[in-house]
Amino acid sequence: MSLRSAAFGTLTTVGCTLLPPLVDPAQAITEPPPGTHHKPSVLGAATVELPSFQPGLWQYRRTVTSDAAPAPRVSTLMKCADPSTEIRKKMADLGKRSCQFAPLAYRHHRYLSSWTCPTPLGPTRFRAVLIVRGTVGYTDVSEMRTPEHISRQKIEATRIGDCPASGLDAEFR
Numbered sequence: 001m002s003l004r005s006a007a008f009g010t011l012t013t014v015g016c017t018l019l020p021p022l023v024d025p026a027q028a029i030t031e032p033p034p035g036t037h038h039k040p041s042v043l044g045a046a047t048v049e050l051p052s053f054q055p056g057l058w059q060y061r062r063t064v065t066s067d068a069a070p071a072p073r074v075s076t077l078m079k080c081a082d083p084s085t086e087i088r089k090k091m092a093d094l095g096k097r098s099c100q101f102a103p104l105a106y107r108h109h110r111y112l113s114s115w116t117c118p119t120p121l122g123p124t125r126f127r128a129v130l131i132v133r134g135t136v137g138y139t140d141v142s143e144m145r146t147p148e149h150i151s152r153q154k155i156e157a158t159r160i161g162d163c164p165a166s167g168l169d170a171e172f173r
Helices: 003-022 083-096
Strands: 057-068 072-081 105-107 112-115 125-131 139-146 150-161
Touching: none
Parallel strands: none
Antiparallel strands: 057 072, 057 150, 105 112, 112 125, 125 139, 139 150
């Protein structure tokens, strides 16, 4: 799998963290309705390649704003991670959900992406801008639009060192 997927791992955090609360698990669709089952787009020969991120101890600061909430929600996470691998896995999971991806674009030191995923509430559209600060950091600014809500998320990710021998895995707080 190309490094293109690496850029969107954080972006899929939006899908993984915001989509589930919008969908009642008892009403989840296991197969998309007929006519909406599409495979993710396949990249051609002239693809945009993104850098890998260095594994280690990473700190993530996430700010989420929504038309449904009056104030932004801020949370932080510190964990030992290999962001490139995590991003690829999350993108593969979205592909299994029949999400359709537009081709990745690169403009002015920013990677631009969009994709649409089917949900029981209707199609959910994502737009994202990834600003890479080398192998040790990035900022991910994304937007999710459902038929009923709009949410925006900004994740600032920074590698802060090597993982301690015991490992570290903390939740967003």
